[in-house]
Amino acid sequence: xxxxxxxxxxxxxxxxxxxxxxxxxxxxxxxxxxxxxxxxxxxxxxxxxxxxxxxxxxxxxxxxxxxxxxxxxxxxxxxxxxxxxxxxxxxxxxxxxxxxxxxxxxxxxxxxxxxxxxxxxxxxxxxxxxxxxxxxxxxxxxxxxxxxxxxxxxxxxxxxxxxxxxxxxxxxxxxxxxxxxxxxxxxxxxxxxxxxxxxxxxxxxxxxxxxxxxxxxxxxxxxxxxxxxxxxxxxxxxxxxxxxxxxxxxxxxxxxxxxxxxxxxxxxxxxxxxxxxxxxxxxxxxxxxxxxxxxxxxxxxxxxxxxxxxxxxxxxxxxxxxxxxxxxxxxxxxxxxxxxxxxxxxxxxxxxxxxxxxxxxxxxxxxxxxxxxxxxxxxxxxxxxxxxxxxxxxxxxxxxxxxxxxxxxxxxxxxxxxxxxxxxxxxxxxxxxxxxxxxxxxxxxxxxxxxxxxxxxxxxxxxxxxxxxxxxxxxxxxxxxxxxxxxxxxxxxxxxxx
Numbered sequence: 001x002x003x004x005x006x007x008x009x010x011x012x013x014x015x016x017x018x019x020x021x022x023x024x025x026x027x028x029x030x031x032x033x034x035x036x037x038x039x040x041x042x043x044x045x046x047x048x049x050x051x052x053x054x055x056x057x058x059x060x061x062x063x064x065x066x067x068x069x070x071x072x073x074x075x076x077x078x079x080x081x082x083x084x085x086x087x088x089x090x091x092x093x094x095x096x097x098x099x100x101x102x103x104x105x106x107x108x109x110x111x112x113x114x115x116x117x118x119x120x121x122x123x124x125x126x127x128x129x130x131x132x133x134x135x136x137x138x139x140x141x142x143x144x145x146x147x148x149x150x151x152x153x154x155x156x157x158x159x160x161x162x163x164x165x166x167x168x169x170x171x172x173x174x175x176x177x178x179x180x181x182x183x184x185x186x187x188x189x190x191x192x193x194x195x196x197x198x199x200x201x202x203x204x205x206x207x208x209x210x211x212x213x214x215x216x217x218x219x220x221x222x223x224x225x226x227x228x229x230x231x232x233x234x235x236x237x238x239x240x241x242x243x244x245x246x247x248x249x250x251x252x253x254x255x256x257x258x259x260x261x262x263x264x265x266x267x268x269x270x271x272x273x274x275x276x277x278x279x280x281x282x283x284x285x286x287x288x289x290x291x292x293x294x295x296x297x298x299x300x301x302x303x304x305x306x307x308x309x310x311x312x313x314x315x316x317x318x319x320x321x322x323x324x325x326x327x328x329x330x331x332x333x334x335x336x337x338x339x340x341x342x343x344x345x346x347x348x349x350x351x352x353x354x355x356x357x358x359x360x361x362x363x364x365x366x367x368x369x370x371x372x373x374x375x376x377x378x379x380x381x382x383x384x385x386x387x388x389x390x391x392x393x394x395x396x397x398x399x400x401x402x403x404x405x406x407x408x409x410x411x412x413x414x415x416x417x418x419x420x421x422x423x424x425x426x427x428x429x430x431x432x433x434x435x436x437x438x439x440x441x442x443x444x445x446x447x448x449x450x451x452x453x454x455x456x457x458x459x460x461x462x463x464x465x466x467x468x469x470x471x472x473x474x475x476x477x478x479x480x481x482x483x484x485x486x487x488x489x490x491x492x493x494x495x496x497x498x
Contacts, residue, residue, distance in 0.1 A: 050096025
Protein backbone atom coordinates (compact mmCIF):
# COMPACT_ATOMS: atom_id res chain seq x y z
CA UNK A 1 0.00 0.00 0.00
CA UNK A 2 2.85 2.41 0.85
CA UNK A 3 5.62 2.02 -1.70
CA UNK A 4 9.29 2.75 -1.17
CA UNK A 5 9.21 5.89 -3.35
CA UNK A 6 6.46 7.30 -1.16
CA UNK A 7 8.50 6.64 1.99
CA UNK A 8 11.64 8.18 0.48
CA UNK A 9 9.83 11.41 -0.36
CA UNK A 10 8.02 11.32 2.97
CA UNK A 11 11.34 11.10 4.88
CA UNK A 12 12.66 14.11 2.99
CA UNK A 13 9.63 16.34 3.37
CA UNK A 14 7.98 15.33 6.64
CA UNK A 15 10.77 14.16 8.98
CA UNK A 16 8.78 14.89 12.14
CA UNK A 17 6.17 12.27 11.32
CA UNK A 18 8.32 9.56 9.76
CA UNK A 19 8.01 7.40 12.87
CA UNK A 20 4.23 7.55 12.69
CA UNK A 21 4.29 6.77 8.97
CA UNK A 22 6.54 3.77 9.49
CA UNK A 23 4.18 2.44 12.13
CA UNK A 24 1.33 2.70 9.64
CA UNK A 25 3.43 0.91 7.01
CA UNK A 26 4.11 -1.99 9.40
CA UNK A 27 0.40 -2.29 10.09
CA UNK A 28 -0.35 -2.07 6.35
CA UNK A 29 1.82 -5.10 5.69
CA UNK A 30 -0.57 -7.10 7.88
CA UNK A 31 -3.52 -6.06 5.71
CA UNK A 32 -5.35 -3.36 7.73
CA UNK A 33 -7.26 -2.11 4.71
CA UNK A 34 -8.59 -5.59 3.95
CA UNK A 35 -9.61 -6.05 7.58
CA UNK A 36 -11.29 -2.65 7.63
CA UNK A 37 -13.34 -3.15 4.47
CA UNK A 38 -14.34 -6.58 5.75
CA UNK A 39 -15.71 -4.89 8.86
CA UNK A 40 -17.53 -2.33 6.74
CA UNK A 41 -19.22 -5.10 4.74
CA UNK A 42 -20.23 -6.84 7.96
CA UNK A 43 -21.86 -3.66 9.27
CA UNK A 44 -23.72 -3.15 5.99
CA UNK A 45 -25.03 -6.72 6.13
CA UNK A 46 -26.13 -6.29 9.75
CA UNK A 47 -28.17 -3.25 8.67
CA UNK A 48 -29.69 -4.98 5.63
CA UNK A 49 -30.74 -8.19 7.37
CA UNK A 50 -30.92 -11.85 6.31
CA UNK A 51 -33.88 -11.40 3.92
CA UNK A 52 -31.80 -9.24 1.56
CA UNK A 53 -29.52 -9.64 -1.42
CA UNK A 54 -27.57 -6.45 -2.17
CA UNK A 55 -25.73 -5.56 -5.36
CA UNK A 56 -23.09 -2.84 -5.77
CA UNK A 57 -21.47 -1.93 -9.09
CA UNK A 58 -18.21 -0.24 -10.03
CA UNK A 59 -18.31 3.10 -11.77
CA UNK A 60 -18.28 3.06 -15.58
CA UNK A 61 -15.42 4.68 -17.50
CA UNK A 62 -16.12 8.28 -18.52
CA UNK A 63 -15.25 9.78 -21.90
CA UNK A 64 -13.03 12.85 -21.85
CA UNK A 65 -12.97 13.42 -25.59
CA UNK A 66 -13.49 11.24 -28.65
CA UNK A 67 -11.73 7.94 -27.85
CA UNK A 68 -9.93 9.18 -24.72
CA UNK A 69 -11.30 8.49 -21.24
CA UNK A 70 -10.84 10.40 -18.02
CA UNK A 71 -8.51 8.74 -15.53
CA UNK A 72 -10.63 6.07 -13.90
CA UNK A 73 -12.32 6.88 -10.59
CA UNK A 74 -14.01 4.05 -8.74
CA UNK A 75 -17.53 4.40 -7.35
CA UNK A 76 -17.05 5.60 -3.78
CA UNK A 77 -19.38 3.03 -2.25
CA UNK A 78 -17.73 0.08 -3.99
CA UNK A 79 -14.31 1.44 -3.04
CA UNK A 80 -15.54 1.76 0.54
CA UNK A 81 -16.74 -1.85 0.58
CA UNK A 82 -13.91 -3.56 -1.32
CA UNK A 83 -10.87 -1.28 -1.67
CA UNK A 84 -10.73 -2.31 -5.35
CA UNK A 85 -10.13 0.44 -7.89
CA UNK A 86 -11.01 -1.51 -11.05
CA UNK A 87 -13.93 -1.15 -13.43
CA UNK A 88 -16.29 -4.03 -14.32
CA UNK A 89 -16.44 -5.11 -10.69
CA UNK A 90 -19.62 -6.16 -8.84
CA UNK A 91 -20.11 -6.97 -5.18
CA UNK A 92 -23.05 -9.08 -4.00
CA UNK A 93 -23.88 -9.35 -0.30
CA UNK A 94 -26.23 -12.01 1.04
CA UNK A 95 -26.37 -11.49 4.83
CA UNK A 96 -28.52 -14.56 5.47
CA UNK A 97 -26.25 -17.07 3.75
CA UNK A 98 -24.72 -19.85 5.82
CA UNK A 99 -21.07 -19.29 4.76
CA UNK A 100 -20.77 -17.41 1.46
CA UNK A 101 -22.15 -14.00 2.46
CA UNK A 102 -19.84 -11.99 0.20
CA UNK A 103 -19.46 -12.68 -3.52
CA UNK A 104 -17.30 -10.57 -5.82
CA UNK A 105 -17.31 -10.55 -9.62
CA UNK A 106 -14.37 -9.20 -11.63
CA UNK A 107 -13.87 -8.98 -15.36
CA UNK A 108 -12.48 -11.89 -17.32
CA UNK A 109 -8.87 -12.03 -18.49
CA UNK A 110 -8.36 -10.46 -21.91
CA UNK A 111 -4.83 -10.45 -23.29
CA UNK A 112 -5.56 -7.83 -25.94
CA UNK A 113 -7.20 -5.42 -23.51
CA UNK A 114 -4.42 -5.90 -21.01
CA UNK A 115 -1.85 -5.17 -23.72
CA UNK A 116 -3.49 -1.77 -24.22
CA UNK A 117 -4.60 -0.92 -20.69
CA UNK A 118 -2.63 -3.02 -18.25
CA UNK A 119 -3.20 -5.98 -15.99
CA UNK A 120 -6.64 -6.76 -14.57
CA UNK A 121 -7.03 -8.46 -11.22
CA UNK A 122 -7.55 -12.19 -11.42
CA UNK A 123 -10.17 -13.69 -9.09
CA UNK A 124 -7.44 -14.81 -6.68
CA UNK A 125 -5.78 -11.39 -6.74
CA UNK A 126 -9.13 -9.67 -6.20
CA UNK A 127 -9.75 -11.96 -3.24
CA UNK A 128 -6.45 -10.95 -1.64
CA UNK A 129 -7.02 -7.26 -2.39
CA UNK A 130 -10.55 -7.13 -0.97
CA UNK A 131 -10.63 -9.91 1.60
CA UNK A 132 -13.65 -11.42 -0.18
CA UNK A 133 -13.11 -15.18 -0.31
CA UNK A 134 -15.63 -16.03 -3.05
CA UNK A 135 -14.72 -14.37 -6.37
CA UNK A 136 -16.08 -15.18 -9.83
CA UNK A 137 -15.74 -13.60 -13.24
CA UNK A 138 -18.23 -11.01 -14.42
CA UNK A 139 -19.84 -13.30 -17.02
CA UNK A 140 -21.16 -15.39 -14.13
CA UNK A 141 -23.06 -12.50 -12.53
CA UNK A 142 -26.33 -12.74 -14.45
CA UNK A 143 -26.66 -16.54 -14.08
CA UNK A 144 -25.88 -16.09 -10.40
CA UNK A 145 -28.59 -13.46 -9.89
CA UNK A 146 -31.10 -15.49 -11.92
CA UNK A 147 -30.43 -18.49 -9.69
CA UNK A 148 -30.77 -16.38 -6.52
CA UNK A 149 -33.95 -14.52 -7.47
CA UNK A 150 -35.63 -17.65 -8.83
CA UNK A 151 -34.70 -19.61 -5.67
CA UNK A 152 -33.28 -22.33 -7.93
CA UNK A 153 -29.81 -22.17 -6.44
CA UNK A 154 -26.99 -20.06 -7.84
CA UNK A 155 -23.74 -21.21 -9.43
CA UNK A 156 -21.09 -20.96 -6.73
CA UNK A 157 -23.54 -21.66 -3.90
CA UNK A 158 -23.49 -25.47 -4.08
CA UNK A 159 -24.88 -26.36 -0.67
CA UNK A 160 -28.62 -26.84 -0.71
CA UNK A 161 -29.12 -24.80 2.44
CA UNK A 162 -26.51 -22.09 1.71
CA UNK A 163 -29.08 -19.41 0.81
CA UNK A 164 -32.03 -20.93 2.70
CA UNK A 165 -32.77 -17.73 4.66
CA UNK A 166 -33.11 -15.66 1.51
CA UNK A 167 -35.00 -18.37 -0.43
CA UNK A 168 -37.48 -18.72 2.43
CA UNK A 169 -38.02 -14.97 2.45
CA UNK A 170 -38.46 -15.03 -1.32
CA UNK A 171 -41.08 -17.77 -1.10
CA UNK A 172 -42.98 -15.79 1.54
CA UNK A 173 -42.85 -12.54 -0.44
CA UNK A 174 -40.74 -10.64 2.08
CA UNK A 175 -37.31 -10.69 0.41
CA UNK A 176 -35.44 -7.50 -0.53
CA UNK A 177 -33.22 -6.61 -3.44
CA UNK A 178 -31.05 -3.77 -2.11
CA UNK A 179 -29.43 -1.39 -4.58
CA UNK A 180 -27.98 2.10 -4.53
CA UNK A 181 -30.89 3.71 -6.35
CA UNK A 182 -30.16 6.89 -8.26
CA UNK A 183 -32.31 9.92 -7.35
CA UNK A 184 -35.17 10.37 -9.80
CA UNK A 185 -36.66 13.86 -9.68
CA UNK A 186 -39.61 13.26 -11.99
CA UNK A 187 -41.33 10.53 -14.02
CA UNK A 188 -39.94 11.78 -17.33
CA UNK A 189 -36.31 11.45 -16.24
CA UNK A 190 -34.53 8.39 -17.63
CA UNK A 191 -33.89 5.91 -14.82
CA UNK A 192 -30.26 5.28 -13.88
CA UNK A 193 -28.53 1.90 -14.29
CA UNK A 194 -29.52 0.59 -10.84
CA UNK A 195 -33.19 1.46 -11.39
CA UNK A 196 -33.05 -0.13 -14.85
CA UNK A 197 -31.59 -3.30 -13.33
CA UNK A 198 -34.34 -3.32 -10.69
CA UNK A 199 -37.00 -3.01 -13.39
CA UNK A 200 -35.53 -5.94 -15.35
CA UNK A 201 -35.43 -8.13 -12.25
CA UNK A 202 -39.04 -7.28 -11.34
CA UNK A 203 -40.13 -8.20 -14.86
CA UNK A 204 -38.60 -11.68 -14.54
CA UNK A 205 -38.80 -12.65 -10.87
CA UNK A 206 -41.21 -12.33 -7.93
CA UNK A 207 -41.33 -12.41 -4.18
CA UNK A 208 -39.10 -9.42 -3.41
CA UNK A 209 -39.22 -5.66 -3.00
CA UNK A 210 -36.57 -3.26 -4.20
CA UNK A 211 -34.89 -1.45 -1.31
CA UNK A 212 -32.64 1.60 -1.50
CA UNK A 213 -29.37 0.86 0.29
CA UNK A 214 -28.18 4.48 0.02
CA UNK A 215 -29.18 5.51 3.59
CA UNK A 216 -27.35 2.49 5.03
CA UNK A 217 -24.08 3.37 3.26
CA UNK A 218 -24.47 7.07 4.04
CA UNK A 219 -24.86 6.42 7.75
CA UNK A 220 -21.90 4.06 7.96
CA UNK A 221 -19.58 6.18 5.84
CA UNK A 222 -20.35 9.16 8.07
CA UNK A 223 -18.48 7.54 10.99
CA UNK A 224 -14.82 6.97 10.22
CA UNK A 225 -13.15 3.82 11.53
CA UNK A 226 -9.75 4.13 13.27
CA UNK A 227 -8.14 2.94 10.04
CA UNK A 228 -9.97 5.59 8.01
CA UNK A 229 -9.02 8.22 10.54
CA UNK A 230 -5.34 7.35 10.14
CA UNK A 231 -5.53 7.50 6.35
CA UNK A 232 -7.50 10.76 6.43
CA UNK A 233 -4.86 12.33 8.69
CA UNK A 234 -2.20 11.28 6.18
CA UNK A 235 -4.24 12.62 3.28
CA UNK A 236 -4.69 16.00 4.96
CA UNK A 237 -1.00 16.10 5.93
CA UNK A 238 -0.04 15.71 2.28
CA UNK A 239 -2.55 18.41 1.34
CA UNK A 240 -1.15 20.71 4.03
CA UNK A 241 2.37 20.38 2.66
CA UNK A 242 1.00 20.97 -0.83
CA UNK A 243 -0.57 24.25 0.27
CA UNK A 244 2.76 25.33 1.75
CA UNK A 245 4.41 24.61 -1.60
CA UNK A 246 1.77 26.77 -3.27
CA UNK A 247 2.41 29.60 -0.83
CA UNK A 248 6.11 29.46 -1.62
CA UNK A 249 5.40 29.57 -5.36
CA UNK A 250 3.03 32.55 -5.26
CA UNK A 251 4.51 35.95 -6.16
CA UNK A 252 3.66 39.05 -8.22
CA UNK A 253 4.11 38.27 -11.89
CA UNK A 254 3.61 34.53 -11.44
CA UNK A 255 0.60 32.79 -12.95
CA UNK A 256 -2.14 31.02 -11.02
CA UNK A 257 -1.35 27.78 -12.83
CA UNK A 258 2.19 27.88 -11.47
CA UNK A 259 0.82 27.77 -7.94
CA UNK A 260 -1.54 24.96 -8.92
CA UNK A 261 1.36 23.02 -10.42
CA UNK A 262 3.44 23.38 -7.24
CA UNK A 263 0.52 22.10 -5.16
CA UNK A 264 -0.36 19.09 -7.27
CA UNK A 265 3.29 18.02 -7.65
CA UNK A 266 3.33 17.41 -3.89
CA UNK A 267 0.33 15.10 -4.23
CA UNK A 268 2.01 12.87 -6.78
CA UNK A 269 5.40 12.99 -5.09
CA UNK A 270 3.87 11.63 -1.90
CA UNK A 271 1.74 8.77 -3.09
CA UNK A 272 -1.65 10.46 -3.51
CA UNK A 273 -3.86 8.93 -6.21
CA UNK A 274 -4.74 12.38 -7.59
CA UNK A 275 -6.43 15.56 -6.45
CA UNK A 276 -9.61 15.02 -4.47
CA UNK A 277 -11.36 17.75 -6.47
CA UNK A 278 -10.20 20.25 -9.12
CA UNK A 279 -7.95 22.84 -7.50
CA UNK A 280 -9.28 26.37 -7.08
CA UNK A 281 -6.48 28.94 -7.39
CA UNK A 282 -8.02 32.39 -7.72
CA UNK A 283 -6.16 35.69 -7.43
CA UNK A 284 -7.54 39.22 -7.21
CA UNK A 285 -11.13 39.27 -8.46
CA UNK A 286 -10.99 35.54 -9.12
CA UNK A 287 -10.87 34.98 -5.36
CA UNK A 288 -14.54 35.99 -5.26
CA UNK A 289 -15.56 33.15 -7.63
CA UNK A 290 -16.47 30.13 -5.53
CA UNK A 291 -15.58 27.40 -8.03
CA UNK A 292 -13.04 29.18 -10.21
CA UNK A 293 -10.96 26.50 -11.96
CA UNK A 294 -9.22 28.20 -14.90
CA UNK A 295 -6.00 29.17 -13.09
CA UNK A 296 -5.17 31.42 -16.03
CA UNK A 297 -4.56 34.88 -14.52
CA UNK A 298 -1.18 36.49 -13.96
CA UNK A 299 -0.99 37.63 -10.35
CA UNK A 300 -0.35 41.27 -9.52
CA UNK A 301 1.31 42.96 -6.57
CA UNK A 302 -1.29 43.54 -3.87
CA UNK A 303 -3.48 40.58 -4.85
CA UNK A 304 -5.00 38.15 -2.42
CA UNK A 305 -4.78 34.54 -3.58
CA UNK A 306 -7.50 32.07 -2.55
CA UNK A 307 -6.45 28.42 -2.84
CA UNK A 308 -8.91 25.56 -2.23
CA UNK A 309 -7.16 22.23 -2.84
CA UNK A 310 -6.67 18.75 -1.38
CA UNK A 311 -5.29 15.37 -2.35
CA UNK A 312 -7.04 12.03 -2.74
CA UNK A 313 -4.84 9.68 -0.74
CA UNK A 314 -5.85 6.00 -0.53
CA UNK A 315 -9.41 7.00 -1.42
CA UNK A 316 -9.87 9.65 1.29
CA UNK A 317 -9.98 13.39 0.73
CA UNK A 318 -9.80 16.36 3.06
CA UNK A 319 -10.70 19.93 2.11
CA UNK A 320 -8.50 22.95 2.81
CA UNK A 321 -8.67 26.60 1.78
CA UNK A 322 -6.23 29.38 2.53
CA UNK A 323 -6.29 33.01 1.41
CA UNK A 324 -3.11 35.07 1.55
CA UNK A 325 -1.40 38.14 0.04
CA UNK A 326 1.05 37.10 -2.63
CA UNK A 327 3.47 39.90 -1.68
CA UNK A 328 3.49 38.70 1.93
CA UNK A 329 1.53 41.51 3.59
CA UNK A 330 -2.19 42.09 4.02
CA UNK A 331 -3.52 45.56 3.27
CA UNK A 332 -5.76 47.01 5.97
CA UNK A 333 -8.87 46.33 3.88
CA UNK A 334 -7.80 42.72 3.27
CA UNK A 335 -7.04 42.29 6.97
CA UNK A 336 -10.47 43.67 7.92
CA UNK A 337 -12.24 40.96 5.91
CA UNK A 338 -9.78 38.21 6.84
CA UNK A 339 -10.14 38.76 10.58
CA UNK A 340 -13.94 38.52 10.38
CA UNK A 341 -13.67 35.20 8.54
CA UNK A 342 -11.06 33.93 11.00
CA UNK A 343 -13.23 34.88 13.98
CA UNK A 344 -16.21 33.16 12.36
CA UNK A 345 -14.23 29.95 11.93
CA UNK A 346 -13.08 30.11 15.54
CA UNK A 347 -16.73 30.37 16.62
CA UNK A 348 -17.61 27.41 14.42
CA UNK A 349 -14.82 25.32 15.94
CA UNK A 350 -16.13 26.03 19.45
CA UNK A 351 -19.61 24.92 18.37
CA UNK A 352 -18.37 21.58 16.99
CA UNK A 353 -19.09 19.28 19.92
CA UNK A 354 -20.45 15.79 20.35
CA UNK A 355 -24.24 16.00 20.53
CA UNK A 356 -24.44 19.36 18.76
CA UNK A 357 -26.20 19.73 15.42
CA UNK A 358 -24.26 20.62 12.26
CA UNK A 359 -26.52 23.67 12.05
CA UNK A 360 -25.01 24.87 15.33
CA UNK A 361 -21.71 25.34 13.50
CA UNK A 362 -23.47 27.33 10.78
CA UNK A 363 -25.28 29.53 13.29
CA UNK A 364 -22.10 30.25 15.25
CA UNK A 365 -20.26 31.31 12.08
CA UNK A 366 -23.21 33.33 10.80
CA UNK A 367 -23.45 35.40 13.95
CA UNK A 368 -19.82 36.51 13.61
CA UNK A 369 -20.03 37.08 9.86
CA UNK A 370 -23.19 39.17 10.21
CA UNK A 371 -21.83 41.34 13.01
CA UNK A 372 -18.51 41.87 11.24
CA UNK A 373 -20.12 42.91 7.97
CA UNK A 374 -22.38 45.35 9.81
CA UNK A 375 -19.32 46.86 11.49
CA UNK A 376 -17.61 47.38 8.11
CA UNK A 377 -20.71 49.02 6.63
CA UNK A 378 -21.29 46.23 4.11
CA UNK A 379 -24.59 45.25 5.74
CA UNK A 380 -27.26 47.49 7.25
CA UNK A 381 -29.37 44.94 9.14
CA UNK A 382 -27.95 43.48 12.39
CA UNK A 383 -30.33 40.53 12.15
CA UNK A 384 -31.76 38.50 9.29
CA UNK A 385 -30.10 37.16 6.16
CA UNK A 386 -29.03 40.34 4.39
CA UNK A 387 -25.38 39.44 5.11
CA UNK A 388 -25.75 36.40 2.82
CA UNK A 389 -25.20 38.67 -0.17
CA UNK A 390 -21.50 38.55 0.80
CA UNK A 391 -21.32 35.27 2.77
CA UNK A 392 -22.97 33.12 0.15
CA UNK A 393 -22.34 29.47 1.08
CA UNK A 394 -22.75 27.02 3.92
CA UNK A 395 -19.83 26.62 6.29
CA UNK A 396 -19.65 22.86 6.84
CA UNK A 397 -19.93 19.55 4.99
CA UNK A 398 -18.80 15.97 5.54
CA UNK A 399 -15.49 14.75 4.10
CA UNK A 400 -14.21 11.26 3.39
CA UNK A 401 -14.44 9.10 0.27
CA UNK A 402 -15.84 12.19 -1.46
CA UNK A 403 -14.88 15.76 -0.69
CA UNK A 404 -18.60 16.46 -0.17
CA UNK A 405 -19.18 13.15 1.53
CA UNK A 406 -22.46 11.44 2.28
CA UNK A 407 -24.17 11.48 5.65
CA UNK A 408 -27.53 11.31 7.37
CA UNK A 409 -29.23 14.70 7.34
CA UNK A 410 -29.95 16.12 10.78
CA UNK A 411 -27.89 13.53 12.66
CA UNK A 412 -26.18 15.04 15.74
CA UNK A 413 -22.41 15.21 15.75
CA UNK A 414 -20.67 12.16 17.16
CA UNK A 415 -17.17 10.80 17.48
CA UNK A 416 -15.71 9.59 14.19
CA UNK A 417 -17.37 12.23 12.01
CA UNK A 418 -15.11 14.26 9.72
CA UNK A 419 -16.15 17.63 8.32
CA UNK A 420 -15.03 21.08 7.27
CA UNK A 421 -15.58 24.50 8.78
CA UNK A 422 -15.20 27.07 6.01
CA UNK A 423 -16.69 30.55 6.41
CA UNK A 424 -16.07 33.00 3.61
CA UNK A 425 -16.77 36.57 2.52
CA UNK A 426 -16.73 37.66 -1.14
CA UNK A 427 -17.20 41.31 -2.07
CA UNK A 428 -18.39 41.57 -5.67
CA UNK A 429 -20.26 44.64 -6.88
CA UNK A 430 -21.91 42.32 -9.42
CA UNK A 431 -23.86 40.91 -6.46
CA UNK A 432 -26.09 43.99 -6.63
CA UNK A 433 -27.36 42.75 -9.98
CA UNK A 434 -28.84 39.69 -8.30
CA UNK A 435 -31.06 41.72 -5.99
CA UNK A 436 -34.70 42.28 -6.94
CA UNK A 437 -35.34 45.82 -8.14
CA UNK A 438 -37.20 47.19 -5.11
CA UNK A 439 -37.05 50.54 -3.29
CA UNK A 440 -35.67 48.76 -0.22
CA UNK A 441 -32.81 47.20 -2.16
CA UNK A 442 -32.08 50.49 -3.91
CA UNK A 443 -31.75 52.14 -0.50
CA UNK A 444 -29.51 49.31 0.73
CA UNK A 445 -27.21 49.62 -2.29
CA UNK A 446 -26.90 53.36 -1.77
CA UNK A 447 -25.99 52.94 1.90
CA UNK A 448 -23.28 50.33 1.34
CA UNK A 449 -21.90 51.54 -2.00
CA UNK A 450 -18.86 53.30 -0.49
CA UNK A 451 -17.95 50.26 1.65
CA UNK A 452 -18.32 47.94 -1.33
CA UNK A 453 -16.00 50.16 -3.33
CA UNK A 454 -13.45 50.01 -0.50
CA UNK A 455 -13.55 46.21 -0.21
CA UNK A 456 -14.37 45.35 -3.82
CA UNK A 457 -12.79 42.18 -5.27
CA UNK A 458 -11.66 40.91 -1.88
CA UNK A 459 -12.56 37.27 -1.44
CA UNK A 460 -11.52 35.38 1.69
CA UNK A 461 -12.26 31.80 2.72
CA UNK A 462 -10.56 29.88 5.52
CA UNK A 463 -11.28 26.16 5.53
CA UNK A 464 -9.88 23.32 7.57
CA UNK A 465 -10.61 19.59 7.87
CA UNK A 466 -11.77 18.38 11.27
CA UNK A 467 -12.23 15.02 12.95
CA UNK A 468 -14.48 14.74 15.98
CA UNK A 469 -13.04 12.56 18.74
CA UNK A 470 -14.32 11.66 22.21
CA UNK A 471 -11.79 14.19 23.55
CA UNK A 472 -12.99 16.98 21.27
CA UNK A 473 -12.47 18.29 17.76
CA UNK A 474 -9.12 17.76 16.01
CA UNK A 475 -8.01 20.18 13.30
CA UNK A 476 -6.30 17.86 10.83
CA UNK A 477 -4.85 20.77 8.85
CA UNK A 478 -3.64 22.76 11.88
CA UNK A 479 -0.03 22.74 10.61
CA UNK A 480 -0.97 25.18 7.84
CA UNK A 481 -0.64 28.87 8.85
CA UNK A 482 -4.04 30.38 9.61
CA UNK A 483 -3.76 33.60 11.63
CA UNK A 484 -2.77 36.87 9.97
CA UNK A 485 0.54 36.87 11.85
CA UNK A 486 1.36 33.25 11.03
CA UNK A 487 0.47 33.66 7.35
CA UNK A 488 2.64 36.76 6.98
CA UNK A 489 5.50 35.13 8.91
CA UNK A 490 5.44 32.01 6.73
CA UNK A 491 5.34 34.06 3.53
CA UNK A 492 8.16 36.29 4.72
CA UNK A 493 10.36 33.34 5.65
CA UNK A 494 9.61 31.38 2.47
CA UNK A 495 10.24 34.36 0.20
CA UNK A 496 13.37 35.32 2.12
CA UNK A 497 14.82 31.85 1.54
CA UNK A 498 14.56 32.01 -2.23
